[in-house]
Amino acid sequence: MAAALAIVGIDIGTTSTKSVVFGTDGAMLGSCNIGYPLRHEQPGWAEQDPEEIFRVVLATVKGAVADSGLAGADVAGVGISAAMHSLIAVNASGQALTPSITWADGRSELQARRINAENGGIYRRTGTPIHPMSPLPKIAWLRENQPNAFAAAAKFVSIKEYVVFHLFGEWVVDTSIASATGMLALDSLSWDEEALRVAGITADRLSAVREGTYRLNGMRPAHAEAMGLPTNTPLFLGGSDGALANIGVGAIDAGELAVTIGTSAAVRMMTDRPATDPNARTFCYSVTGASYIIGGATNNGGIVLQWLKESMFGSSSAEELLTAAAKVTPGAEGLLFLPFLSGERAPIWNAEARGTFFGANLGHRGEHFVRAGLEGVMLAVLSVAEALKELAGPASEVRASGGFTKSPLWRQMLADMLGQPVIVPKVTEASALGAAVLAMQGLGLIGSWREAKAWVPADQVLEPNPRANEVYREVLGVYARLCKKLPESFAEIAGLQRRLSYRD
Numbered sequence: 001m002a003a004a005l006a007i008v009g010i011d012i013g014t015t016s017t018k019s020v021v022f023g024t025d026g027a028m029l030g031s032c033n034i035g036y037p038l039r040h041e042q043p044g045w046a047e048q049d050p051e052e053i054f055r056v057v058l059a060t061v062k063g064a065v066a067d068s069g070l071a072g073a074d075v076a077g078v079g080i081s082a083a084m085h086s087l088i089a090v091n092a093s094g095q096a097l098t099p100s101i102t103w104a105d106g107r108s109e110l111q112a113r114r115i116n117a118e119n120g121g122i123y124r125r126t127g128t129p130i131h132p133m134s135p136l137p138k139i140a141w142l143r144e145n146q147p148n149a150f151a152a153a154a155k156f157v158s159i160k161e162y163v164v165f166h167l168f169g170e171w172v173v174d175t176s177i178a179s180a181t182g183m184l185a186l187d188s189l190s191w192d193e194e195a196l197r198v199a200g201i202t203a204d205r206l207s208a209v210r211e212g213t214y215r216l217n218g219m220r221p222a223h224a225e226a227m228g229l230p231t232n233t234p235l236f237l238g239g240s241d242g243a244l245a246n247i248g249v250g251a252i253d254a255g256e257l258a259v260t261i262g263t264s265a266a267v268r269m270m271t272d273r274p275a276t277d278p279n280a281r282t283f284c285y286s287v288t289g290a291s292y293i294i295g296g297a298t299n300n301g302g303i304v305l306q307w308l309k310e311s312m313f314g315s316s317s318a319e320e321l322l323t324a325a326a327k328v329t330p331g332a333e334g335l336l337f338l339p340f341l342s343g344e345r346a347p348i349w350n351a352e353a354r355g356t357f358f359g360a361n362l363g364h365r366g367e368h369f370v371r372a373g374l375e376g377v378m379l380a381v382l383s384v385a386e387a388l389k390e391l392a393g394p395a396s397e398v399r400a401s402g403g404f405t406k407s408p409l410w411r412q413m414l415a416d417m418l419g420q421p422v423i424v425p426k427v428t429e430a431s432a433l434g435a436a437v438l439a440m441q442g443l444g445l446i447g448s449w450r451e452a453k454a455w456v457p458a459d460q461v462l463e464p465n466p467r468a469n470e471v472y473r474e475v476l477g478v479y480a481r482l483c484k485k486l487p488e489s490f491a492e493i494a495g496l497q498r499r500l501s502y503r504d
């Protein structure tokens, strides 16, 4: 048998799907990225067309293999990463009865509130905060608001299960995506009875739960051809984008913290046993085997810089804003920003929270507002890191990834706020790499996904500035106290915005 040359990692994201061809040493050989829209049929809704995403998945695999210069026959296997929390009702032949309702969709707010009040214990068993982002309240919403689609649904699945079913004809879900539905009991990795009862379904209307290294064979020929792969190319289920990103940046041992700031932001750490927060601030999801990931996602990451650029400083580029902000000292001379432009998830879980500049005086200029904006994103990230510290102890190592690492100023802020060194690994597509790594383990090319840490060398190590850390600790205190004081005012201003018909 010829030696395996390459593995494809597919990453089905919210704005695009990226397929990446990796060598068996983790080196990136080629990639292809195709975007698709997020549709907002009604305010607060965020849906996608599953068939469109399926076609894009096929096209990106073909594009990535072509980009690598290899032939389809050189691909030893494929692994999949996908965004968490999507929900599609399908009939028995896999036809979608609803669009893919994404994590960003807020329609099930009422159901989430009710489940939290009446069945809040589900969080402690499933690890998924009870929030409109997750499939549990979404299924309850469907039952109450679209009873025909609910009754006709043979299964309730994620976008990844939809893709896998159309490729192989099997309804299976990895433990990682399954655990983010809010319906999987973490200790047994089986569907939780109470969650099923609350959703109003039985377990046969969900997929069979399998490990991330589960292997599927016998790809449907037409789809194999569209991907440019032989029909006998095996596919391995993989995991969720968050869990796989930790593998892809090398934050895989207990105590190793991964901080990702893209459009939104997330802080994640692996553990070897499930851990949930008494205050329900953080999530706990399965990775694969006896590995779990704890952390929190915030809504407001790089989108804050985009907003500053587009809405506040229309004529400036991101680089110009970052250069101006670098001239201001840490703490922005006492100007503080709560970055809740699109409400907030962890750790405050308040959809009505709003962006708040605090402390402005006559001495503050535009660059102070930019600096405070960048610091505000980091304060939100830090407040999640603080919640994790209470749960799992201090981080022994921190690894940063995402668009914000392009800015020397912004990435240094992370080290200064945390008061510890931050490693920026040399990796661009962490989730796709994580998916490929699980496929490699499934193929027996590596003994365990843990070996992949050696493939993720540090590009840079940022040392914290103790003086800046001192200032930021003080700023964080003011920020945390403001977050505690403002909920009533947030509800008032969000209500006013609704009445004045600004965007919610």
Ligand code: ADP
Binding pocket: 015, 261, 262, 263, 264, 301, 302, 303, 304, 305, 306, 318, 319, 322, 402, 403, 404, 405, 406, 407, 410
């Ligand atoms: P995603 O994968 O979530 O779409 P990325 O990881 O590509 O996001 O990061 C996108 C974010 O990176 C943007 O929202 C923007 O704020 C930020 N960004 C873009 N250019 C720069 C830059 N030069 N320096 C710092 N941040 C940047």
